[in-house]
Amino acid sequence: MGKYIVKRLLQLIPILIGITFLSFAMMRLAGGDAVTYMYENAGAAVPQEIIDQTKAEYGLDKPFLVQYAAWFAGMVTGDMGISYVSHRDVYETFVSKLPATLLLTITSIVLTLLIAIPLGILSAVRQNRWMDYLIRFLSFIGNSMPNFFAALVLIYFLTIRLNFLPVVTNDNVARSLVLPTLTLSISMASKYTRQVRAAVLEELGKDYVTGARARGIRGSVIIGRSVMKSSMLTIITLLALSIGSLLGGTTIVETIFMWDGVGKMAVDAITMRDYPIIQAYVAWMAVIYVLVNLVTDIVYHYLDPRVRLGGEEG
């Protein structure tokens, strides 16, 4: 097992090199640079010489490969560079944004599960009755709504029409967490409800359930003990994927709600062409990707020993 994990973690290296090189190249091709944008935002026209001088300070005048080599050498030694915009250490900046994203990930996953598991089971148990239809209908709606649109609709109704919740508050994390969490949970819960329902239905149709029922064991016990356990595989796979994407920062939701996490950091860095930050973000995404795959495989193996630890043949 330990060997296997090490082997999988080693795969991270080529992915990291490939992905950071790719993003480095892409952003250079994209044109524009942080220095010019900064002066532009401030509004005043600045002599070209000053812009060029500042660019040279960041090494932006050097050939692309030299820049990448310098960046890579830095990263290997643990120095991810300094942001062109804030002039702060990239690693520090990144670490300071992480808690916000983690918090949002946790709350939205918890809320999603709190909604999806009971509703999914209810829907399966009451299959083809009005409750089932209602839940399926709602989950369809949630699943078909782009989350930026859901966010705007929530803002419009909860904040503007009902004046119920603030978009942003002063130093009150709990209240400002509500809207982004809701937005993210709407679509995730819809998806999960459907999956839970399907998984439970499948199990309910199996012989052992019919047998247990015949023996007079209560429905809720059967579901709690056996059915949920066998439905876990599907749910865990989904969960790993969701957590992975949430940890990457939900760019749009974080931007709309001014949630100061890694997703917003990435969007800001991209618009400002703050290369060192973008690189850190991309590297983080690669790490998440590899870890999520690894964890899913291990959980699979643990829950169902018939599943060989994947990746060996590929």
Added chain:
Amino acid sequence: MTGKKAVHVKRKLIFFLILTLLLLLTAAFGEHVCPYDPYAQDLTMAQKPPSFAHPLGTDRYGRDMLSRVLVGSTTSIFSTLLLVVIVTVVGTGIGMICAWNNGRVDTVLMRISDLFLAFPGLVFALAVAGVLGGGVHNAIIALAVIGWPKFARLARGLTLAQKHSPYMMAAKLSGSSGPKLLMKHILPNIAGPVLVTAVLDIGTMMMELAGLSFLGLGVKPPMAEWGSMINEGRSLLQAAPWMVLAPGAAVFITVMVFNLLGDTLRDYMDPKQRTIEGI
């Protein structure tokens, strides 16, 4: 599955196919059915709420929202379909080749697919927009580059399963060539699940495309496209909510129809099979 249920699924399928057809017709003839010129500005009519003359209100330039939503359907729906077709065809092709040649080609292509699966789509899209300029074509290119690995993996898995079936062994022994076997025997067998996944993906792709437009990477003005219309109206959410709600509802309804179609199609083709949808 009882016969009665099968008939029910079939009816449902036909119903959603008709709905889809209606959407496609709207997209194809949107330009000809809209009540006003979707590009004609009239500042005296700016930001008017829905009324009899303008059922969905007008935007900040006084353009009729209904007309713009209708015209926008052409860009929004057809670019999504184009994107899904590209991703499906390219992804399936690569996946089949990988499975067939497993060995170095497989390893290399799968590592590349890892790269793109891990690559944040937004960085890619912004970079593409920077290199090739904004515009919906480039948004499609960006999402296609990110999107194919999903299908490559699916097709690879399905092909591998087919490859080792006794029936394929027999076909191989009878002397058919590789490409012929792939096209004639494997493709028809894996087409079903691939198609279902593709249809189910239409909704997701449409939302992603709209999301890019929402971040300002969509169409060139004055062209209408739902995502960018939502973006345009965002700052007026309070003063003129219809500017966001109208195109938003359009995206919502379209995604819903395609999702329902995909679900029913899956039930119809293989009632037992369940795919795990993407993130």
Added chain:
Amino acid sequence: MKKKWFIGALSFAVLLGMTGITASAEEKTFVYGTTGYSEEMGDAGLNPHDNYSGWSALRYGVGETLFKYNDNMEVEPWLATEYEFVDENTVKITLREDVEFSSGRTMDAQAVKECLEHLVEVHDRAPSDLKIEHMEAEGLMLTIHTEEPCPAIIHYLGDPYGAIIDMEYGIQGEGGFANVAGTGPYIATAVAPTQIDLVKNENYWGGEVKVDNVTVKSFSDAGALCAALQTGDIQGTYGLQYDNYSLFENNPDYTIHSIPTSRCFFGQFNMDSEIVQDILVRRAIGMGIDRESFCTVLAGGRCVPAVGAFPDSFVYGNKAVTAPGYDPEGAKALLAEAGWTDTDGDGYVDKDGQKLTIRWLTYPTRLEQPLLATYAQDTLKQIGIEVDINNTSDHRTYAAGGEFDLYVSSVTTAPTGDPEYFFTSTVVGSKNYGNYKNDEVTALVEELHQTFDSERREALAVKLQQKILDDCSFFFVAHLNMGIVTRANVTGMAAHPCDYYEITAGLDIQ
């Protein structure tokens, strides 16, 4: 299942229950939301010697400059009381008495000298503006010797980078966290790139400061800013989008302060592009755009139509120059005169089989610019011109490469109240992307650069503007109004055309 629900509900209730601590009632607290303070704007932190952070030092009442600008953008004394040019290269500045830094040190010529020396040593723009060679300090008398005649030095000393800070106290913290000891009505207790906490300066030289605590909060999203003002989370805003002004207009709960600034939206024609080399075409484009409607409808009254580069409040502003107004019929006639007529009936004029298509280059960071482009696309269509919009954040590359017919951008044309800057940078300098050349204009700009007499400078500014307007090499569309919206009980906040002064000693809450 029930248990889970219960735990879920409980934790949610706890989350919702955790409300913020309310400040005690006797102290006056003001929370100010702004889109103008962020690392992306280059003005995070309060160190005036770093990038644009001086703007923040000035705006939030921490730092003050030797001279300030009044609402006509004329220079007035502030920390200085008077100045005198001894000769072309020497200026004597007398400082105000009894001014103390928040560090406790008394401000004298020596302190100012140390501050300015550090400024020109580390700042990017100040050395080339001020051209300081050396300084002498004696009591409250500061003598500055410049490398070459620098008539605009008094104006430049009013630039936010000229905020006077105590160099003995130094700069505490870096970048977006930098705190300084200034002379202003407020003292920062905590500085971060997203928020500044201020307390009142008990020893302020300008009298009693009325509000005890001020929090400045950075907003990256104007929609959130607007909602925060409505919910009462903040009591004042800077940078509200004009789309939202309608919510606060004619509303007794809010006060709107607004004044035209010298931020000007203007277009420059590409003189190397054949299609706009014809002055008639250029003039027709200028006449085909309805500035009035753009300002009132699309910009929601937050812009005022422009004629020249400077707003009405300037002596050499709009009223001093003339340009043809909106006249679609006249524009059509001009196009016809230039040989452009619609021969194929597609609605667009053509000549020698070529459609009249203008490549309109602009960028999205300034919200008004894409709006203007989309609007112009339709109004120019009325006179038969097709507009191909290239709205890109990489506009500099296109501009420098000459890949445009018309480049629409915006700058603060007179950041220090002096007209020279616009002409040296944009008309003849490095920002002259359209490659406009007129020997007479070049000579006039040179003359402006050498002139000390302020009336003569104003006259030259008028002459220069009229010249480029007659040549139709530039056309000016609108000046942006700077706006501050506050709750009605907030007084003593006002908008200024120069955009530098926001929180002052006069701020109060009733």
